Amino acid sequence: MKLRSIELSLPGAAEAATFLTDIWGMAPASVEGATHYLRGSGSFPYLIALAESVDCYVRSTTFVCTADRLEQLKASVSAAGLNAASVVSHDPGGGYGIIVELAEGELLRFLVDAQEVAPIEGADLPVKLTHVVFNSIDAERTGHLVEDALGFRVSDRTKGMVFVRCNDSHHSTAFARAGISSLNHIAFEMEDLDAVMRGIGRLRDQDMAPAWGPGRHGPGANVFAYFIAPFGPVIEFSTAVNKVPDDYPVGAPEDWTWPARRIDQWGISTKDFDGLRAAEEKFRHRRDWEPQSLDVLTEENI
Numbered sequence: 001m002k003l004r005s006i007e008l009s010l011p012g013a014a015e016a017a018t019f020l021t022d023i024w025g026m027a028p029a030s031v032e033g034a035t036h037y038l039r040g041s042g043s044f045p046y047l048i049a050l051a052e053s054v055d056c057y058v059r060s061t062t063f064v065c066t067a068d069r070l071e072q073l074k075a076s077v078s079a080a081g082l083n084a085a086s087v088v089s090h091d092p093g094g095g096y097g098i099i100v101e102l103a104e105g106e107l108l109r110f111l112v113d114a115q116e117v118a119p120i121e122g123a124d125l126p127v128k129l130t131h132v133v134f135n136s137i138d139a140e141r142t143g144h145l146v147e148d149a150l151g152f153r154v155s156d157r158t159k160g161m162v163f164v165r166c167n168d169s170h171h172s173t174a175f176a177r178a179g180i181s182s183l184n185h186i187a188f189e190m191e192d193l194d195a196v197m198r199g200i201g202r203l204r205d206q207d208m209a210p211a212w213g214p215g216r217h218g219p220g221a222n223v224f225a226y227f228i229a230p231f232g233p234v235i236e237f238s239t240a241v242n243k244v245p246d247d248y249p250v251g252a253p254e255d256w257t258w259p260a261r262r263i264d265q266w267g268i269s270t271k272d273f274d275g276l277r278a279a280e281e282k283f284r285h286r287r288d289w290e291p292q293s294l295d296v297l298t299e300e301n302i
């Protein structure tokens, strides 16, 4: 199981795509209708889809998995009583699978047979998405839910977040104890620490400072720099998160505390709490979709 992509709908999709290619450092993949697809250097056909819309919302967050894993998911999602639907993807790479609605409206799509593409070289392209994080009203409940219904594993709990993995990377998603349900941020995995730092430099050239960072996180131990994108959401340059063994002991909030006035391992980062919070509330979850039987494949593109 791997996190592949996020699909957003928003006003000004073309301008958002221009920012992500010309300044953030992604490569264009394709434009289909009013949807812009952008990729990184890795083998996924795209990492982010930007569809023109009057409202900002998350259409879906997409994972790719094996056919066996999809069958397990169908059974565990049905047993958990979650809303779900079978889907055929019309996004680049195609594939088929299911889309699952979690307790607070988060729509996670799981695809099988999604095609990959040849990696490309480019100056500081992100490699892939390393994690997509959501704000939750009840992050604890959702942490338990994704363990039971999706077979994900909680890696760590902190005062602010429940970190969840779907493979041996410390987290591919997390649920923030935020009091609302929305997209918290999208993290792009850069080649190394220097690529993160050069990304900060590119944004400095545009008079954009990090809203938080640079710094090194506790859980996952990734180097981070968060920015508020001109098109709304919080986006992050990140190094890869740590790999963890199967028997990784689940950390509790008391295992992840900082000395006074510090909020990262190095003790150097400052954080625009209010600016980040406003940006983290902009993208809510898609509502206009129809749950259906998981046995029926349709041509509908979710």
Ligand SMILES: [Fe+2]
Pocket (backbone or CB within 6 Å): 131, 133, 185, 187, 224, 236, 238
């Ligand atoms: Fe992050």
